[in-house]
Amino acid sequence: MEYTEFLRQMERILEMEENSLNGTEALRDLSGWDSLAVLGLQAWVDATFSSPLDVPALTTAATLEDVWRLISK
Amino acid sequence: MPAKYSRIHSVAHYFPSQELNNDALATLFPEWPADKILAKTGIRVRYVCREEETALDLGVEAARRLFAAQNIEPHSVDALLFCTELPDYVLPPNACLAQNLLGLRTDILATDYTLGCSGYVYGLSLAHGLITSGQAKRVLLITAETYSKVLAPQDKSVRTLFGDAASATLVELADQPGIGAFSWYSNGAGARSLIVPQSGSARNKAENRAASQNAGDSGRTAADLFMDGPRIFQFTLDIVPSLLSACLEKNALTLDAVDAVLLHQANKFMLDHLAHKCRIPAEKMILDMEYGGNTVSNTIPVALSRKISQGVLQPGQTILLAGFGVGLSAAATVVKL
Known part of the structure; x- marks a missing residue:
């Protein structure tokens, strides 16, 4: 999966307009990044990848790039 | 005998x-x-x-x-x-x-x-x-x-x-x-994912006194329920599919032979995803949280009570039941109404 595809999925999870994320955004600056968004991300990772999302590690993620690194490693 | x-x-x-x-x-x-x-x-x-x-x-x-x-x-x-x-x-x-x-x-x-x-x-x-x-x-x-x-x-x-x-x-x-065989899951390693830290004889232990930290803007104290939603969700994703499979196997059934699946009504998002992951057809999946919400140990019997009253569930039908949460613990069985 490409990073851009991840960003488009994050836009859907965060209920943002398509192509509005460029990947440099800090999670704390995204108004939709809350507990429901985390569940949405977990569900997507569970359905898309062979390994589940590392939930404890997610708490250390500061940016979307950090989240992508967690998912794609 | x-x-x-x-x-x-x-x-x-x-x-x-x-x-x-x-x-x-x-x-x-x-x-x-x-x-x-x-x-x-x-x-x-x-x-x-x-x-x-x-x-x-x-x-x-x-x-x-x-x-x-x-x-x-x-x-x-x-x-x-x-x-x-x-x-x-x-x-x-x-x-x-x-x-x-x-x-x-x-x-x-x-x-x-x-x-x-x-x-x-x-x-x-x-x-x-x-x-x-x-x-x-x-x-x-x-x-x-x-x-x-x-x-x-x-x-x-x-x-x-x-x-x-x-x-x-x-x-x-x-x-x-009428009530069939059961499958189980118990794992206290996840106990602190869903806990009221200061609620019993362990209220004065150091880990429970400190439990109100990191409450953010929730105003939560150590005497309130703490739920680590993502960890609970991951727990259900990890164990419910195998729990259901084990239960069906113990009862010599397949999902095709079951008339309805009634899981703990945690929330719609979780059940939708579990249904997709476990390949449960939408018409067999019971959703019954709109009026009442997540009522913990009551969601399954409340749904049984309402769906039987409404005629959605009927005598002779085979229902796969599963509950999961606090403990962490989970159990599944098959009942014939």
């Missing part, structure tokens, strides 16, 4: 009268509009007990409704199981108090057990065991929960989900299999 079987004779439920709807929650938490709460949780209304109202009150009322609706003679009950995490007292048990209030015989077994969202399926197993071992012919299983008493007012992640409720189920001796 002929084999002994058990079956669910009947189920009733009871909600307290106070309502908490999404408009009221959206006023408290403007960042979550009412329509978003409904879309994500599948919950429109939660019912909340009054300050002086307890699990015993709710449970006894559910049992009275069961007795009245089914014309059940209280003296026909041989055992009473009472599932709650918030009993009226540390001692005595709610079951003994309920025995007296319901006018049950005094020569019966009456005991509490402490479980959350897996509690109803565990209770069916205990009732099944009492009956098939010849210790009882009729078991009254009460579940009653009042999480509203341990929710921090500003903790939106739990206030949008949980409601109070009670249920009463009569399980009885049967001449054909």
Whole structure:
């Protein structure tokens, strides 16, 4: 999966307009990044990848790039 | 000696009268509009007990409704199981108090057990065991929960989900299999993912005194419910599919042979994803949280009670049940109505 595809999925999870994320955004600056968004991300990772999302590690993620690194490693 | 079987004779439920709807929650938490709460949780209304109202009150009322609706003679009950995490007292048990209030015989077994969202399926197993071992012919299983008493007012992640409720189920001796084999999961390593830290004899342990830290803007104290939603969600994704498969295998069934699947009604988002992951057809998946919400050990019997009343579930149908949550624990079984 490409990073851009991840960003488009994050836009859907965060209920943002398509192509509005460029990947440099800090999670704390995204108004939709809350507990429901985390569940949405977990569900997507569970359905898309062979390994589940590392939930404890997610708490250390500061940016979307950090989240992508967690998912794609 | 002929084999002994058990079956669910009947189920009733009871909600307290106070309502908490999404408009009221959206006023408290403007960042979550009412329509978003409904879309994500599948919950429109939660019912909340009054300050002086307890699990015993709710449970006894559910049992009275069961007795009245089914014309059940209280003296026909041989055992009473009472599932709650918030009993009226540390001692005595709610079951003994309920025995007296319901006018049950005094020569019966009456005991509490402490479980959350897996509690109803565990209770069916205990009732099944009492009956098939010849210790009882009729078991009254009460579940009653009042999480509203341990929710921090500003903790939106739990206030949008949980409601109070009670249920009463009569399980009885049967001449054909009604309650099938069970599959289980218990793992205390995840206990702190869903916990009220300062709620029992361990309230003064250091880890529980410190538990109110990192509460963010929820206002949560160590005496309130803490739920690590992502970890609980991951737990269900990890164990529920294999739990269901193991249960079907123990009962020599496939999903095709099951008429309906009734999972603990945690929230719509979780159930939608579990249904997709477990390949449960939408028409078999029971959703019943819109009016009542996540009522912990009550969601399965409340759904049984309502869906039987509505004719959605009918005598002779085979239902796959599974509860999962606090402990962490989970259980599944198959029942034939």
